[in-house]
Each structure stands twice: as C-alpha cells, then as structure tokens.
Amino acid sequence: MQTLAAQIKEWGIELGFQQIGITDTDLSRYEKRFKDWLTKGFHGSMSYLQKHGDRRTQPSTLIPNSISIISARMDYLPxxxxxxxxxxxxRKAYISRYALGRDYHRLMRKRLQLLADRIQGAIGEFGYRVFCDSAPVLEKAIAEKAGLGWIGKHTNLINSKAGSxxxxxxxxxxMQLPSDQEQSKSHCGSCTACLTVCPTQAIIAPYQLDAxxxxxxxxxxxxxxIPLELRPLMGNRIYGCDDCQLVCPWNKFAKYTKEKDFYPRHDLSSPELISLFLWSEADFLQRTEGSAIRRIGYECWLRNIAVALGNAPFDESIVHALQKRLHHESALVREHVEWALWQHQNNAIIHK
Ligand code: B12
Ligand code: SF4
Ligand code: SF4
Structure with a gap:
C-alpha cells in the first residue's frame, strides 16, 4: 500500500494535478464547526449545504465502505x-479568475477518473467515487487532513509553496491507503489582511465566513x-470575488496554470461592463457555453452587471445602457436597473 500510495501521487502529477494527498474518513473534528455555521444561518439560501444531514462530515454515510480519500489540487490562475x-x-467587469475558462467541475472529474482508471489498471477492481464540488463532500477539510495545506482565515485552503x-x-x-501527515497548524500567524480588505466584511472573524x-x-x-446595503460595496465584481486571495501574502508563491482550458475565453478577462450588459440572452448562452458562468442564468447576469454599472462613475453612455433595460421582462432586473439609475441621479445631483 505504501508503494501504491507513492505511485498514485506520481500518476496524479503526470495527469496534471499539482499535488495529491491521502487521508482517512474521520472528519469528526470539523463536524461541530460545520453545524454551528449552519445554525447561525451563514449559508443563506444554499440549502443544499443543509440537505444531506451528516453525509458531508461522515464520508462513509455518503459512500458506504469508504476507508481512504485521495485529495487532489489543481492550479487555475491564468x-x-x-x-x-x-x-x-x-467601467470594466471583474470576473473571478477561476471562472474565465472552461467549467472546472467537468475537467477535474475527468482527470480524477483517469487517475482511478490508472489505479484500477495496476491493482484490478476497487470501490471508488470521484468528486469535485459535485456532492456533499467537505473538500477543504479533507484536503487539510490530507496534507495539502491549511484552511486560512479567509476560509480557503492555502499551501505554503503554492498559495490558494x-x-x-x-x-x-x-482501500486502506496510508494517510499523509497534515500540516501541523495554520500559518496565517498575526496577519489579518483578508479580513481587512474584504469589501463587504464577510469574514466576520478569523476562519468564519458569513456567506x-x-x-x-x-x-x-x-x-x-441583492441586499441594498451591500450593493455599493460590490464595486465592479460581477461574478465571484478574489480580493481575499489577492491580498494574501502566501499567493506570492502561486504558479500560473498550464491548463489551456482555464485560460480566458471570449475576452472575459477584462471586458467593458456596457458591452456585457448589452448582450442578448442568445449572446449570453453562446459566449458562456462550457463555462461555470452559464449556471447563474441571464437574469442574474444582468442583475449583477446592473449593480456594477450603478457603482461606476457617472457617464451618459452608462445611463443610456441602463435605460435600455428599464422595461426588461424580469422584475428582478428592472429593480436593479432602477437602483443603478437612482445611484447615477444621486451622483449627478451631488456633483452639481
Ligand atoms: C459553499 C461554497 C462556497 C460558499 C461559502 C464559502 C465557504 N467559505 O464555505 C461561497 C459561495 C461564498 C463560496 C465562495 C468561494 N468559493 Co466556494 N465552495 C463552496 C463549497 C460548495 C462548500 C464549502 C463548505 O462546505 N462550506 C461550509 C463552511 C462551514 O466551511 P468553512 O467556511 O470552510 O468552515 C470551516 C473552517 O473555516 C473551520 N472553521 C470554522 N470556524 C472556525 C473557527 C476556528 C477558530 C477555526 C480554527 C476553524 C474554523 O471549520 C469549518 C468546517 O470545516 C466548496 C466545495 C465543497 N464541496 O467543499 C467550494 C469551494 C470551497 N469554493 C472554492 C472557491 C474557489 C471559492 C471562491 C474563491 C470563488 C470565487 N473566487 O468567488 C470563493 C471564496 C470565498 C471565501 N472567502 O471562502 C474552492 C476552494 C479551493 C481552495 N483553495 O480552498 C472549493 C473547495 C471548490 C473546489 N472544488 O475547488 N464557496
Ligand atoms: S471572496 Fe470577496 S467578499 Fe467573499 S470573503 Fe473574500 S474578499 Fe470577502
Ligand atoms: S491574508 Fe493573511 S490571514 Fe488571510 S488567509 Fe492569507 S495569511 Fe491568512
């Protein structure tokens, strides 16, 4: 099993993962914190986090006979x-760097499947399931236990040689594979850069995110x-946010991805807000094909861009673009457009 574990790590690297770790299925020490987090309601409308009972923190109730977990990480920064x-x-739209290329869920699962195929080729049939954000799995806790890094104060997993x-x-x-040594402790030390920089003060205390x-x-x-009081704090971030990772000193050790699938598509790395706002639904569907962005749908896409346009400095071209969506069929879009126009009216009055 020691030899097999070493081989699994080599095969993982050959398949494009940056690191593989192995751990057992005992996540009991995360259970209370996870439940407390849910009890406080920090998950908001993500009811899927609550739905599956203990399956997230007790892997063998999700997949019976699970004994070891192989945890993998893959860099995505283009x-x-x-x-x-x-x-x-x-005036530009900021889209999280993880979402500029192809949807990662499929790519990650395919690679994990290739790794499982290799293991099967070497040892014959064994019981397994591959996951990437696709089932009730506590991924950061598993990776932390498997020695891939530590959960930072911003609540993402950080690796001391590769950032987050x-x-x-x-x-x-x-299989009963030998577990890896986990990192002995958090290396955040006295740093609080992510708590300070967070535009909406979502990291309410170290290691605790009010989602x-x-x-x-x-x-x-x-x-x-989107709650009114949070809209002005969102700036031009229309899909996800990277600020807490951007400011993290450990990311000076991060490496760019070599996966071409994670490279930006359809000029999404630095687009003009106005041009995205004027996409028709057909444009949206075509240009986000194969991307995680498509999952939010056209209505939320327009909602998010309307907020960013409302936060942009006053400009007639922005007001004109917003006015074009003032009678949009969706009440959600209309309300956010009205809010954005109201912001510009207010700004214009203040500047007079
Ligand atoms: C729900 C979810 C979200 C939610 C909630 C985020 C969160 N922190 O949980 C939202 C939508 C906000 C989100 C945002 C993002 N996400 Co997300 N998300 C998930 C998902 C589906 C579940 C995470 C989960 O279980 N959260 C539950 C809470 C309880 O976990 P937690 O906050 O980490 O709390 C733990 C610890 O902090 C600790 N803890 C709690 N309190 C305390 C107190 C003390 C004193 C201590 C020591 C510890 C401690 O115990 C808790 C239980 O383990 C995972 C995929 C998966 N299946 O795991 C991806 C995942 C976590 N997301 C990911 C990414 C990339 C992001 C974003 C960076 C995307 C972006 N750029 O916009 C942001 C980062 C925001 C942030 N600061 O966390 C990656 C993270 C990779 C990494 N390096 O860590 C994952 C793993 C997806 C993947 N397969 O790669 N996400
Ligand atoms: S992703 Fe952005 S909003 Fe969320 S915790 Fe990090 S800095 Fe704050
Ligand atoms: S910014 Fe500082 S406190 Fe936040 S996760 Fe990085 S090292 Fe930890």
Missing amino acids: PDSDLLATLNNP WFFLGEIYTD RRCISYLTIELREA
Missing part, C-alpha cells in the same frame, strides 16, 4: 489576466434581489 487593472477600472489559487477534488476509495455577505455568494448563489 497568466496575464489583467487582474488588478480590471478590478481597479470601474487552486481547485480541489477527491476520490473516495474502499450571506460574500460577493461570491451574492453574485453566483443568490437568485433573489
């Missing part, structure tokens, strides 16, 4: 993605109106 220039330009710009995926197995305030939740998960 090179030359105009990151800060886009974030700091209020990576995805996680797993293979649950019925209801997180821009990633507001722009991707929430299907209703």
Whole structure:
C-alpha cells in the first residue's frame, strides 16, 4: 500500500494535478464547526449545504465502505489576466479568475477518473467515487487532513509553496491507503489582511465566513434581489470575488496554470461592463457555453452587471445602457436597473 500510495501521487502529477494527498474518513473534528455555521444561518439560501444531514462530515454515510480519500489540487490562475487593472477600472467587469475558462467541475472529474482508471489498471477492481464540488463532500477539510495545506482565515485552503489559487477534488476509495501527515497548524500567524480588505466584511472573524455577505455568494448563489446595503460595496465584481486571495501574502508563491482550458475565453478577462450588459440572452448562452458562468442564468447576469454599472462613475453612455433595460421582462432586473439609475441621479445631483 505504501508503494501504491507513492505511485498514485506520481500518476496524479503526470495527469496534471499539482499535488495529491491521502487521508482517512474521520472528519469528526470539523463536524461541530460545520453545524454551528449552519445554525447561525451563514449559508443563506444554499440549502443544499443543509440537505444531506451528516453525509458531508461522515464520508462513509455518503459512500458506504469508504476507508481512504485521495485529495487532489489543481492550479487555475491564468497568466496575464489583467487582474488588478480590471478590478481597479470601474467601467470594466471583474470576473473571478477561476471562472474565465472552461467549467472546472467537468475537467477535474475527468482527470480524477483517469487517475482511478490508472489505479484500477495496476491493482484490478476497487470501490471508488470521484468528486469535485459535485456532492456533499467537505473538500477543504479533507484536503487539510490530507496534507495539502491549511484552511486560512479567509476560509480557503492555502499551501505554503503554492498559495490558494487552486481547485480541489477527491476520490473516495474502499482501500486502506496510508494517510499523509497534515500540516501541523495554520500559518496565517498575526496577519489579518483578508479580513481587512474584504469589501463587504464577510469574514466576520478569523476562519468564519458569513456567506450571506460574500460577493461570491451574492453574485453566483443568490437568485433573489441583492441586499441594498451591500450593493455599493460590490464595486465592479460581477461574478465571484478574489480580493481575499489577492491580498494574501502566501499567493506570492502561486504558479500560473498550464491548463489551456482555464485560460480566458471570449475576452472575459477584462471586458467593458456596457458591452456585457448589452448582450442578448442568445449572446449570453453562446459566449458562456462550457463555462461555470452559464449556471447563474441571464437574469442574474444582468442583475449583477446592473449593480456594477450603478457603482461606476457617472457617464451618459452608462445611463443610456441602463435605460435600455428599464422595461426588461424580469422584475428582478428592472429593480436593479432602477437602483443603478437612482445611484447615477444621486451622483449627478451631488456633483452639481
Ligand atoms: C459553499 C461554497 C462556497 C460558499 C461559502 C464559502 C465557504 N467559505 O464555505 C461561497 C459561495 C461564498 C463560496 C465562495 C468561494 N468559493 Co466556494 N465552495 C463552496 C463549497 C460548495 C462548500 C464549502 C463548505 O462546505 N462550506 C461550509 C463552511 C462551514 O466551511 P468553512 O467556511 O470552510 O468552515 C470551516 C473552517 O473555516 C473551520 N472553521 C470554522 N470556524 C472556525 C473557527 C476556528 C477558530 C477555526 C480554527 C476553524 C474554523 O471549520 C469549518 C468546517 O470545516 C466548496 C466545495 C465543497 N464541496 O467543499 C467550494 C469551494 C470551497 N469554493 C472554492 C472557491 C474557489 C471559492 C471562491 C474563491 C470563488 C470565487 N473566487 O468567488 C470563493 C471564496 C470565498 C471565501 N472567502 O471562502 C474552492 C476552494 C479551493 C481552495 N483553495 O480552498 C472549493 C473547495 C471548490 C473546489 N472544488 O475547488 N464557496
Ligand atoms: S471572496 Fe470577496 S467578499 Fe467573499 S470573503 Fe473574500 S474578499 Fe470577502
Ligand atoms: S491574508 Fe493573511 S490571514 Fe488571510 S488567509 Fe492569507 S495569511 Fe491568512
């Protein structure tokens, strides 16, 4: 089993993962914190986090006979993605760097399947299931236990040699593989940069995220109106948010991805807000084909861009673009457009 574990790690690297770790299925020490988090209502409308009872924290209730978990990480940060220039330009739309290319769920699961096939080729039939954000799986906790890093104060997993710009995926197995040593402790130390920089103050305490305030939740998960008090804080972030990772000192060790599938498609790395806002639904569906962005749907896409346009400095071309959507069939879109126009009216009055 020691030899097999070493081989699995080599095969994982050959298949494009940056690191593989192995752990057992005992996540009991995360259970209370996860439940407390739900009890406080920090998950907001993400009812799927609550739905599956203990399956998330007790892997063998999800897949019976699971004994070991293979945890994998893959870098996603594309090179030359105009990151800060886009974030700091209020006429441009900022899309999280993880979402610029093809949807990661499918790519990660396919690679994990290839890894499982290799293992099967070497040892014969074994019981397994592959996951990437596709089932009630506590991915960060598993990766932390498997030695891939530590959960930082911003609640993402950080690796001391590679930062945090990576995805996680797993293979649950019925094999008794040797577990890796986990990192002994958090290396955040006295740093609080992510808590300070968070535009909406969503990291309410170290290691505790109130997802209801997180821009990633507001722009991707929430299907209703964005709370009024949070809209002005969202700036030009129209899909996800990277600020807490951008400011994290450990990301100076991050490496760019070599996966071409994660490279920006359809000029999404630094687009003009107005041009995205004027996409028809057909444009939206065509240009986000194969991308995670498509999951939010056209209505939420327009909702998010309307907020960003409302946060942009006053400009007649922005007001004209907003007016074109004032009678949109969706009440959700109309309300956010009205809010954005109201912001510009107010700004115009203040500047007179
Ligand atoms: C729900 C979810 C979200 C929600 C909630 C985020 C969150 N922090 O949980 C929202 C929509 C906000 C979100 C946002 C993002 N997400 Co997300 N998300 C998930 C998902 C589906 C579940 C996460 C989960 O279980 N949360 C539950 C809570 C309880 O977990 P937690 O906050 O980490 O809390 C734990 C610890 O903090 C600790 N803890 C709690 N309190 C305390 C107190 C102390 C004192 C201590 C020491 C510890 C501690 O115990 C808790 C239980 O383990 C996972 C995929 C998966 N199936 O795991 C992806 C996942 C976590 N997301 C991911 C990504 C990339 C993001 C974004 C970066 C995307 C973006 N750019 O917009 C942001 C990051 C925002 C942030 N600061 O976390 C990656 C993270 C990769 C990594 N390197 O860590 C994952 C793993 C997806 C993947 N397969 O790669 N996400
Ligand atoms: S992703 Fe953005 S909004 Fe969410 S915790 Fe990080 S900095 Fe705050
Ligand atoms: S910014 Fe600082 S506190 Fe936040 S996760 Fe990174 S090292 Fe930890």
